[in-house]
Amino acid sequence: MNKVISLAHGDGGELSHRLIRDLFVKNFGHYKEAMFDASYIQLPANNIAVTTDSFVVKPLFFPDCSIGKLAVAGTVNDLAVSGAKPLYLTCGFVIEEGFSVNDLEKIVSDMANEAKAAGISIIAGDTKVVEKGSCDGVYINTTGIGIIQRQNVIPNFKSGDAIILSGTLGDHGIAILTARGELGIHVPVASDCSSLNSMLEDAVQAAGDVRIMRDPTRGGLATTLVEIAEDFSLSLVICEKDIPVKEQVQGACDLLGFDPLYLANEGKAIIIVESEKKDAVLHALHMYPEGKDAVCIGKVVKTEQPSGQLYLETLLGTKRRINRLAGVMLPRIC
Incomplete structure (x- = not known):
């Protein structure tokens, strides 16, 4: 694989295929789902929570963390505090031309490790490459899906809570x-x-x-x-x-x-x-x-x-x- 991301990695051709196969599928798994344009999941009807978030943190790496871990943890926590059990996550990457493949692999690995720790699966994604200078390395968008365990009804707050x-x-x-x-x-x-x-x-x-x-x-x-x-x-x-x-x-x-x-x-x-x-x-x-x-x-x-x-x-x-x-x-x- 090339040492840096090029615009060709986002054109849907051979380099795109290799990037998805050798980086994203390798870390996230779900090879069968990668052969289709959507992943198939089973969830209880009328009992689903969904959240979405975008991550543009600067810098991409900081003490004990990276944008990859942050993207997973932030999405998982949004579901958890809403009374849902997080199960699945999708992610979209906007990658700047010239970005280091090694850095991208570290980010993706951090995402996979945090997903494993949280007990969720990353089941679908998308990759776009933009011209150099159009973003600060990598932006990540996520959608989290979970099962509602605690209905968000209006709480009955009382004095002393x-x-x-x-x-x-x-x-x-x-x-x-x-x-x-x-x-x-x-x-x-x-x-x-x-x-x-x-x-x-x-x-x-x-x-x-x-x-x-x-x-x-x-x-x-x-x-x-x-x-x-x-x-x-x-x-x-x-x-x-x-x-x-x-x-x-x-x-x-x-x-x-x-x-x-x-x-x-x-x-x-x-x-x-x-x-x-x-x-x-x-x-x-x-x-x-x-x-x-x-x-x-x-x-x-x-x-x-x-x-x-x-x-x-x-x-x-x-x-x-x-x-x-x-x-x-x-x-x-x-």
Whole structure:
């Protein structure tokens, strides 16, 4: 195979055939499906969840991760927090002319490994090659398909419901910033990118049911909680002293003027459960490496103030309203 991608790899001819056979089919399997224009799958009727996402992260490789792993984990987590069991994934690649075949193989291998770890199959895909300068190496689009296990009905939130965060904030955002090397600082933090479906399935079983689950990716914890508060007309209070942030991440935020509440995460979940189920859910989360730092950070409250708002109880004991992210803190983080 050529050492770099050429436009001929996208023209449907011999080079396209070799690329698909020797790279994608080799890593993803499903040789029989590759002989047709569609894959055949069996799913329960009227019980399907579907999500789609595009990944344009810069750089393509960052501490303990790549755009390939990110594409799988991000799609799996979108299904998992929606109450679905992820089963299948499709992927479309837009590849820049001149891109290294070795780098592409590493990305595809990372996708295959993460899919295996998540227990899903990558069953279909597409490859397009664009002229040099038309994209930053590789863009990936995914569609995830799963079986609904928990119907997304309007939750019956109650005052005192516990807000649980599955781990430390901002690891992914700071890992991306460090990998870019634009500010001349190095922070020894790896991305938290990981598929959470098995962990979240156990958490739901421990709770019997949950009010809602979300993954705080772009916009971070604060924006995600503001969206929940607004969507369901809730008042939420989180405690600054209980929010877990790695010392290295906090140090980088202090130096650069970032707020970890708004930094992106790719391996964290927010789970709101009735207060009586809090300890059971935390125990289930703590059984996984991805959930070892899980903690309750706040609760749903009754208040005379307008609902649909998020408040932070500060270290000084005061409360201030938290709004969604305004503008762009770190672009191209996923």
